[in-house]
Amino acid sequence: MFRNIMAALVSTxxxxxAVPAFAATMVKEVSVNADIDAIQNANAGxxxxxxxxxxxxxxxxxxxxxxSDDGVKVKVDIDTVELANSLQSAVGVADSKLTGHVSVTSDxxxxxxxxxxxxVSFEQAGPFFLPGTDLTALTTDSKEYYDAMVAAFxxxxxxxxx
Numbered sequence: 001m002f003r004n005i006m007a008a009l010v011s012t013x014x015x016x017x018a019v020p021a022f023a024a025t026m027v028k029e030v031s032v033n034a035d036i037d038a039i040q041n042a043n044a045g046x047x048x049x050x051x052x053x054x055x056x057x058x059x060x061x062x063x064x065x066x067x068s069d070d071g072v073k074v075k076v077d078i079d080t081v082e083l084a085n086s087l088q089s090a091v092g093v094a095d096s097k098l099t100g101h102v103s104v105t106s107d108x109x110x111x112x113x114x115x116x117x118x119x120v121s122f123e124q125a126g127p128f129f130l131p132g133t134d135l136t137a138l139t140t141d142s143k144e145y146y147d148a149m150v151a152a153f154x155x156x157x158x159x160x161x162x
Contacts, residue, residue, distance in 0.1 A: 024066050024161070024162055025066065025071070025072055025104075025112065025161040025162070026066050026067070026068035026070060026071035026072070027063045027066050027067055027068070027071040027072055027073075027074060027161065028067070028068060028069060028070065028071035028072060028073055028107075029071075029073045029074070030056055030059045030060050030063070030073075030074045030075075030076075031056065031073070031074070031075050031076070032051075032052045032053075032055045032056040032059075032075075032076045032077075032078065033052065033075070033076070033077045033078065034051055034052050034077070034078035034080050034083070034100075035080040036048055036049055036051055036052065036080065039080065039083065039084045039087060046141075047141070047142075047143055047146040048083070048087070048146065051078065051150070052078075054150050055076065055078070055150050055153060055154060056076075058150050058151060058153075058154035059074065059076070059154045059157050059158060061154075062154055062155060062157075062158035063158055063161070066161075070108055071106075072104050072105060072106045072109075072112045072161070073104070073105050073106070073107075074102065074103070074104055074157065074161070075102070075103045075104075075105075076100050076101070076102050076103075076157065077100055077101045077103075078098070078099070078100040079099040079100055079101070082097065082099040083098060083099070086098070086140060087140045087141065089140075093122050093138050093139055093140050093145060094122050094123070095122070096121075096122050096140050096145075097119050097120060097121045097122070098119070098120045098149045098150075098152075098153050099117065099118070099119040099120075100117070100118055100153070101115070101116075101117050101118075102114075102115065102116055102117075102118050102157055102160070103115045104161070114160070116160070118153065118156055118157065118160075120149060120152045120153045120156060122145075122149075124152050124156075125145075125148040125149050125151070125152040126148075127152075128147070128148040128149075128151035128152050128155070129144060129148045130144065
C-alpha cells in the first residue's frame with residue numbers, strides 16, 4: 001500500500017515538473033484613446049480630463065515587469081458616449097460603468113492577437129476603493145470614484161494579458 005502511494009506521489013511530482021510554466025505576455029506599448037471633450041459634466045471633467053494619461057499609466061504600472069521591445073501592443077479605445085451617459089445619468093453611481101474596446105497586436109508573434117470589449121461597473125471597482133471610503137456618498141464626479149474605476153479597468157486589461 002505504501003509503495004502504491006509513493007509511486008503515485010512520485011508520478012504526480014514528475015508530471016507537474018515536466019509541464020512548462022506559461023510565460024506572461026510581454027508588452028511593448030500601451031495606448032489609450034478617448035474623446036474627453038465630448039463629456040459635458042463640468043464637475044466630472046476635473047478628474048476625467050486626464051483619463052487617457054491616467055489609464056495608460058495605470059495599465060503600464062501593472063505591467064512594469066513585463067515591458068519588452070518584442071512585446072505586444074495594447075490599444076484601448078474608451079467609449080466616450082457610454083462614459084458621458086454614465087457620468088450624466090440620474091440613475092446614480094451604482095449603475096455607472098466605464099466601457100472600452102481593447103486590442104492586442106504583435107509585430108513578431110502571430111498568436112498574440114486579441115480584441116474584446118471591456119466594461120467595468122461600479123460593483124467591480126469595489127475592491128479598488130481605499131479602506132474607509134463611504135460608498136453611499138460617492139458620485140460619478142468624485143475623485144474616489146474616478147480612481148477606483150481607472151484602477152479596476154487597468155487591472156482587468158493587465159490580467160487579460162496573463
